[in-house]
Amino acid sequence: MQTIDYRPHVPVVRECDVLVIGGGPAGIGAAVGAAKTGARTVLVERYGFLGGNATASLVGPFMTSFSADGKTQLIRGVFDELVRRMEATGGAVHPSKVPAAVAKSAYMKHGHTGVTPFDPEAMKLASAELCLEHGVELLLHTSFIDPIVDAGAVRGAILHNKGGLQAILAGSSVDCSADADVAARAGVPFKQGRASDGLTQPMTMFFRVGNVDRAGVDAYFRAHPEEIEQRMAFSSCIRAAQANGDYTIPRERLSLYESPQEGVWRVNVSRILGVDGTKVEDLTRAEVEGRRQVMEIFRFLRGYVPGFAECTLIDTAAQVGVRETRRIDGEYTLTLEDLISGRDFEDTIAYCAYPIDIHDPKGAGGGISNKGETANAYQIPYRCLVPLGVEQLLVAGRCVSATHEALGAIRVMPPSFAMGEAAGTASALALQEGVPPRQVPIPWLRQTLAEHGAYLGPNV
Ligand SMILES: Cc1cc2nc3c(=O)[nH]c(=O)nc-3n(C[C@H](O)[C@H](O)[C@H](O)COP(=O)(O)OP(=O)(O)OC[C@H]3O[C@@H](n4cnc5c(N)ncnc54)[C@H](O)[C@@H]3O)c2cc1C
Known part of the structure; x- marks a missing residue:
């Protein structure tokens, strides 16, 4: 391929503790989580509003945030704060009020107890206000271009907006682009699609x-x-x-x-x-x-x-809905078996229960639980957010370290909020402790998440 040499001098416009790239569910969770933990936090989003698929792609409702038996709300924290804020203005119905097999759950039973219907316009405003109230600096209309990598660590990012190319320096970054744009460009290994032929789930225009x-x-x-x-x-x-x-x-x-x-x-x-x-x-x-x-x-x-x-x-929708692209290789890769057995991890940062939901990449079939029943509540370990080979970077949301099958369950929005909140919180704590995010003390991370309202099991 023909190439050109292009080396502009890019002004450094900001410095922060935690830089979050992408303002979807994971990015909102990450930014609020980092800011709540005391970090100077900047959230970068290419569109003029936050929400990602929840707004730009009109995707909804938020899939279940409850255990499969409908008894325990597993995903709380930033997610629940946002839902209650929308509910107060009539822009959402709290999941505790939505049973399965009714119009708001698409007349589906399996995995559809406790979904959250919401208005995308309410989401646009409520998510921005939530971030601002927690002290997050928003940079909308700004696209991530490249990570600034020095000695194997991400030190910030090159961005583009109406002001031209700009640089932000950051102590730590969280990739919530859904496509692992930051991680992939920083050299983190990744996979895409199913193991047999590399095909990904189909797209949908809502x-x-x-x-x-x-x-x-x-x-x-x-x-x-x-x-x-x-x-x-x-x-x-x-x-x-x-x-x-x-x-x-x-x-x-x-x-x-x-x-x-x-x-x-x-x-x-x-x-x-x-x-x-x-x-x-x-x-x-x-x-x-x-x-x-x-x-x-x-x-x-x-x-x-x-x-x-x-x-x-x-x-x-303003943008077609993309179900699946890159999945990073992280310190642990979540598997279908982990979800079916409800495996316990010492570094669990979220509990979820949405079933495996893989739309056939080649045809008309697929959908919920076509790969086996998942546990009443399964767990996501912190290591799925920690990329191999690159420091000062965490990944949250749709592009974390999981197999194609496991991602078919944890890709939905409530788990993305929870993974984001954990990544933002961990980034802030690691900076306070003076260690790379990879080495953040897990008991401290879990205790902080629990103090901020996350559910981390019946005994926490
Ligand atoms: C068709 C479809 C149906 C679905 N149905 C449901 C459902 O009913 N319920 C449910 O809970 N989930 C559903 N999902 C899954 C869910 O929407 C996503 O997996 C979830 O939104 C992932 O969250 P995220 O924050 O990782 O990514 P996203 O929501 O995609 O957010 C990523 C954000 O990053 C921004 N971004 C990306 N690249 C850049 C860049 N270079 N610079 C700056 N910003 C950037 C994007 O603009 C976006 O705001 C569905 C998905 C699809 C596609």
Whole structure:
């Protein structure tokens, strides 16, 4: 490939203790966690608002933050603080009030007790206010370009915004870009896709519709209870449309979620296969194909799905939803077996219970728990956030160290908040202790997380 030599002098515009790259669920958790622990914290986000998939990609609800038996809220801390803030303005319903198998849980039973419906507009404001109130400095409209690496340690980042290229120096950084952009460019080894062929989960273009008649949808499920039991919601609608050539989407089950606003539903149905979220050509193709599918699905909803006959299209997501890209190689790689057995770790920083949810990279199938039942509550160890080979860097959210199968469960938003909070807190504590984040004293980290409201097991 032809290359050019380009070496600008970049002004150093800020210095901070903890630099967080990416303002999605993991980044919000990391920034608030670091700031609460006393670190001067800067959060960098390429868009003009925080939230990541929760806002830019219209993804929701927040999947379950409860144990599989629905008895214990496992994910609390920054996540719960944010949800309660949104709930106070009518922008969310607390997960303790959302049972399985109702409109707000997409008429799904398994893994769907205690989801959190929320309004993406409420999320944009509440997450920014939460960060600012905890003392986080926000840099929106700013893209991460490259890490500043010295002697194997990340010392800050080169960024780009309307002011041109700029540098920030930081004691420690947390990669919450979802794609491990910082880690990969710093030289951390990573994997992508499933072990057999490297393919990743498909992408989905979310959209929202208004004017849905919930009574009509409820009546449909009273007539078709077997679709709830068989995890095949709305499958008879799909079959009817397929018979007429009116449904060509490669997806055999609809996920339609009622939002907190009356008549407004999120549509998680489109499926874009064979695309790689680290390639801009694929992302470009996915945006166009996603919006083409949205129009087909919208016509199908009006024509075939009870309760949706008069629905209106509100919006499509600003960015296609990417389920999976790079996963770093960390000090520990979480496995499917760990999730099934509920394995205990000494350095656990989060408990979760969302099941394995892998959408078929090649076709219409896949989805919840197609790989075995996970434990009532399983654990994520701190070492999954600690990358191999590079210091002063932690990773949180969708790109942590896990197998393709394990990531299929922990990739959802509540665990991402919890992993982020742990990474931000650990970064701040390590700086206070004068050690690399890799060596942060684990009992101190766990005690601080618990003091800040995280759930770390029945005896903590
Ligand atoms: C189609 C789909 C459906 C899903 N359904 C659900 C669901 O119903 N419930 C649920 O809980 N989870 C769901 N998920 C999973 C969940 O949305 C993500 O895995 C989760 O958002 C991961 O959080 P994150 O913070 O790691 O990444 P993200 O939410 O992707 O946030 C990453 C942030 O980093 C920013 N960023 C990236 N690169 C740069 C850069 N170079 N410079 C500056 N900023 C950058 C992005 O703009 C973004 O704000 C779904 C995901 C998809 C794609």
